[in-house]
Amino acid sequence: MTRSIAVHSYKGGTGKSTITANVAVALALKGRRVGVMDMDLEGPGLHVFFDIDPSDLRFTLNDVLAGVAPPEAACVRMSEKMNLNGGELYYSPASVRLSEIMRTLKTGYEVDMFENAIKRLQEKFGLHYLLIDTHPGIMHDTLLALGVCDHQIIVSRVDQQDIFGTGVLIEVSSSFEKPVHLVLNMIPPGVKESEVSKFARVIGAHFTTEMAGWLPWSEEVIGSLSRSVLTLKQPKHAISLRFRALAETIEGFA
Secondary structure, eight states, X not given: OOEEXXXXXXXXXXXXXXXXXXXXXXXXXXXXXXXXXXXXXXXXOHHHHTTOOGGGSSOOHHHHHXXXXXXXXXXXXXXXXXXXXXXXXXXXXXXXXXXXXXXXXXXXXXXXXXXXXXXXXXXXXXXXXEEEEEOSSSOHHHHHHHHHSSEEEEEEOSSHHHHHHHHHHHHHHHTTXXXXXXXXXXXOTTOOHHHHHHHHHHHHHHTTSEEEEEEEOOHHHHHTTTSSOHHHHSTTSHHHHHHHHHHHHHHTOO
């Protein structure tokens, strides 16, 4: 059975797409069949991590949601390109063409189209996991993604504004009666791990949601400029181990 997981945040710049790409690869490296869907239709960015130019593709996720292409036609198999050694990774990119972005924003899409796309990809490729990178904030298309998925991961930084917004987002997400998991990202350097763990427990208890993990600030991640997946490029790096630990946590989702 496939588990669909929406990866979401209240604000942009939380590292949501970085986490999505790295965790997807970490799961694939464990031999899992993983799908990744870029549902940030207003500002897609996952294609940079995977070194794919969506403008070179015949179809994108925008076409799928418009009903002009089947989901598998807008899906790129990444396994050989990324040398995943046994695992499978399938990537569904959103369009980067302004005309298609505006078309999607103007016309929107039906929840049935999105739900059918998820089911078709799950069945076509026998996926174990489908990670869906959403558009940040509380918007119509985002709420559709949250409502359809089996689990929700909410990514937050620890600044006051983001924590406040995350609380609002958790309240909204909980209304769908789906499990919500919180990930704290970009913990400032110099903060002791024991202090972060204590803070994470307090935040989780305050929002009455499960804490899935936390990730420190990483110069390597920032320096990569989203052009590579660190879990694959530097598998023994400390932050790569964190991504892999988060992947293990996801495998434990009930």
